[in-house]
Amino acid sequence: xxxxxxxxxxxxxxxxxxxxxxxxxxxxxxxxxxxxxxxxxxxxxxxxxxxxxxxxxxxxxxxxxxxxxxxxxxxxxxxxxxxxxxxxxxxxxxxxxxxxxxxxxxxxxxxxxxxxxxxxxxxxxxxxxxxxxxxxxxxxxxxxxxxxxxxxxxxxxxxxxxxxxxxxxxxxxxxxxxxxxxxxxx
Numbered sequence: 001x002x003x004x005x006x007x008x009x010x011x012x013x014x015x016x017x018x019x020x021x022x023x024x025x026x027x028x029x030x031x032x033x034x035x036x037x038x039x040x041x042x043x044x045x046x047x048x049x050x051x052x053x054x055x056x057x058x059x060x061x062x063x064x065x066x067x068x069x070x071x072x073x074x075x076x077x078x079x080x081x082x083x084x085x086x087x088x089x090x091x092x093x094x095x096x097x098x099x100x101x102x103x104x105x106x107x108x109x110x111x112x113x114x115x116x117x118x119x120x121x122x123x124x125x126x127x128x129x130x131x132x133x134x135x136x137x138x139x140x141x142x143x144x145x146x147x148x149x150x151x152x153x154x155x156x157x158x159x160x161x162x163x164x165x166x167x168x169x170x171x172x173x174x175x176x177x178x179x180x181x182x183x184x185x186x
Contacts, residue, residue: 004053006185009068009161011058013181014174020056023067028105032098039094040085048074050156063166066178070186071158079153086128086151095130095149103136111135121175122152122159125183131169146170150179154186 011020034044055068073079092114103110117129127150134145146169152159159182163170
C-alpha cells in the first residue's frame with residue numbers, strides 16, 4: 001500500500017493548472033469493474049489484489065479530466081494474465097459494452113467506437129491502450145467525448161489511467177507525462 005500511495009499520480013505530475021477533487025469508488029464502479037473482468041475472462045479484481053490506491057480526480061476547464069489507480073496483484077503471472085486479457089480479442093467489445101451500459105444506467109444514449117491507442121503513453125512497458133470516442137446524445141445535440149484508457153504493468157503493479165476530454169483527445173504529451181511519473185516512482 002505504501003508503494004502504491006507513493007507512486008500514484010499527483011498534482012505536481014500534471015501541473016498546477018489542474019483542480020483536484022477527491023475520488024471515492026462506488027459500489028457500482030466495483031460492479032462495473034467485475035463485469036468487465038468477467039467479460040474479458042478474468043476474475044474480479046479483489047480476488048488477486050493486495051493493494052489498490054486511486055488518485056484524486058484532476059480537471060482543467062469544464063471538460064478535461066484525469067483519474068489514475070495503482071493496483072498491486074498477488075503475482076507477476078496475475079499481472080501478465082490481466083494485461084494479456086486486456087489486449088485480447090474480446091477486450092474492445094467488452095469495454096464498449098461496459099461504457100454503453102454505464103450510459104444506459106444514467107438514462108443517456110451514446111454511440112461508442114474504440115480503437116487501439118498507438119503509440120502507447122507508457123513507453124515500452126507491457127500495456128493495453130485504447131482511444132474511445134463517445135457520441136453522447138444530449139438535449140443540445142450530439143457531443144463527442146474522447147476517453148483514453150491506459151493500463152500498464154510493472155512487475156506486480158497495474159497502473160491504470162483514464163484521460164477524458166470533450167471535442168478532442170487529451171494531448172499525448174500530458175498522457176506520457178502522467179504515466180512516466182507513476183512508472184518512474186515504482
